[in-house]
Amino acid sequence: MVPPGAWLGLLGGGQLGRMFCMAAQSLGYKVVVLDPGATGPAASVADRHIASDYLDARGLAELAALASAATTEFENVPAAALDYLAKTARVTPAAASVAIAQDRISEKMFLSGHGFAVGPFAVLRSEADVDAVDARLLPGIVKSARLGYDGKGQSGVETLDEVRAALRAMRGQPCVLEQRIALACEVSVIVARNEQGETAAWPVAENRHRDGILDVAIVPARVCDAIARKAHAIATRVAELLAYCGVLCVEMFVAQDGALLVNEIAPRPHNSGHFSIDACVTSQFEQQARVLAGLPLGDTRQHTPAVMVNLLGDIWFAGDATAPREPAWYEVLRHPSAKLHLYGKAQPRRARKMGHVTCLGATQEEALETALAIKRALGIPR
Ligand SMILES: Nc1ncnc2c1ncn2[C@@H]1O[C@H](COP(=O)(O)OP(=O)(O)O)[C@@H](O)[C@H]1O
Numbered sequence: 259m260v261p262p263g264a265w266l267g268l269l270g271g272g273q274l275g276r277m278f279c280m281a282a283q284s285l286g287y288k289v290v291v292l293d294p295g296a297t298g299p300a301a302s303v304a305d306r307h308i309a310s311d312y313l314d315a316r317g318l319a320e321l322a323a324l325a326s327a328a329t330t331e332f333e334n335v336p337a338a339a340l341d342y343l344a345k346t347a348r349v350t351p352a353a354a355s356v357a358i359a360q361d362r363i364s365e366k367m368f369l370s371g372h373g374f375a376v377g378p379f380a381v382l383r384s385e386a387d388v389d390a391v392d393a394r395l396l397p398g399i400v401k402s403a404r405l406g407y408d409g410k411g412q413s414g415v416e417t418l419d420e421v422r423a424a425l426r427a428m429r430g431q432p433c434v435l436e437q438r439i440a441l442a443c444e445v446s447v448i449v450a451r452n453e454q455g456e457t458a459a460w461p462v463a464e465n466r467h468r469d470g471i472l473d474v475a476i477v478p479a480r481v482c483d484a485i486a487r488k489a490h491a492i493a494t495r496v497a498e499l500l501a502y503c504g505v506l507c508v509e510m511f512v513a514q515d516g517a518l519l520v521n522e523i524a525p526r527p528h529n530s531g532h533f534s535i536d537a538c539v540t541s542q543f544e545q546q547a548r549v550l551a552g553l554p555l556g557d558t559r560q561h562t563p564a565v566m567v568n569l570l571g572d573i574w575f576a577g578d579a580t581a582p583r584e585p586a587w588y589e590v591l592r593h594p595s596a597k598l599h600l601y602g603k604a605q606p607r608r609a610r611k612m613g614h615v616t617c618l619g620a621t622q623e624e625a626l627e628t629a630l631a632i633k634r635a636l637g638i639p640r
């Protein structure tokens with residue numbers, strides 16, 4: 259076990275890293291963040307910031323000299339950086355289990371190969387592959403295999419010609435074509451797994467997206483027990499099959515015909531798990547620190563119904579303002595059970611995640627009512 263007081267290392271400097279820093283510091287750890295930016299959400303709260311590229315030998319050596327254990331806040335950190343750190347420090351998750359989730363093709367092969375239900379899809383490595391596409395996949399979505407997030411690197415397609423055009427726009431990157439699923443709702447399960455193979459999952463989150471970006475997460479999800487149990491079993495099994503060490507999220511579709519399909523895996527804490535900070539005994543970020551440091555897993559029980567609302571940069575431009583204007587935070591703060599989290603990003607931009615607010619309630623209806631009132635007041639569409 260790496261005891262409190264020691265240094266933990268983090269690759270990546272965004273909001274997930276910021277919330278990891280805060281949780282680890284609260285346990286008594288010091289955190290060193292390696293991130294190329296001069297400043298950022300994690301760097302501004304870290305005990306030390308190494309501003310270097312992820313593969314810069316000097317930066318990595320500096321982090322390795324300080325930290326007894328290291329983790330990452332996003333899946334696109336180069337595997338070589340994690341492998342380098344693993345020579346001298348505990349590293350969770352291992353580069354190999356992150357690699358599968360870095361690429362939608364390997365992710366889908368992994369999932370379907372292990373018998374998990376996924377939506378119908380085709381792999382597109384070149385335009386020639388489009389000729390072999392089953393027209394029943396249309397209407398669909400072309401997604402770049404790598405580096406997509408928040409709906410980026412995706413385009414909706416109705417015809418095979420549109421599939422070809424979408425592929426060309428991706429400039430020869432490998433892609434997948436997914437059938438557009440008629441959704442009843444979307445859910446996710448966040449699960450932690452430690453080196454001993456013990457697992458602990460949080461309650462199922464019901465996720466509503468707008469324009470491919472998470473808008474609201476309602477927890478517990480309003481799905482039947484059978485679906486909730488199945489979703490938990492899937493996420494836990496995924497973590498086991500990956501021999502995963504750390505916190506992981508499995509996003510799923512509940513199709514209108516009742517099928518539960520795995521959409522994607524995020525090998526890290528996830529936006530849909532932010533409710534755990536305020537509504538659970540142990541947050542996903544504290545758990546990330548616990549697994550990293552080899553501490554016992556914390557209790558994932560939810561003590562209060564919660565609705566999390568994402569705060570995107572759009573609300574800085576309410577009323578079509580051309581220059582950003584600070585949102586009316588009083589409209590959030592006047593609700594005694596609304597917990598505001600801002601990530602300290604200097605530049606608000608449309609579709610950029612700037613913060614979130616978790617609305618707690620004695621009942622889920624109460625939490626939903628507060629969330630709706632806050633959305634209305636801040637100008638977030640329903
Ligand atoms: N095959 C699909 N059918 C229906 N909706 C989809 C499909 N794929 C993606 N979406 C919608 O777009 C959102 C973002 O897509 P996702 O594959 O999760 O990419 P990202 O990496 O951007 O999160 C999903 O949460 C869902 O709302």
Ligand SMILES: [Mg+2]
Pocket residue numbers: 509522
């Ligand atoms: Mg997603």
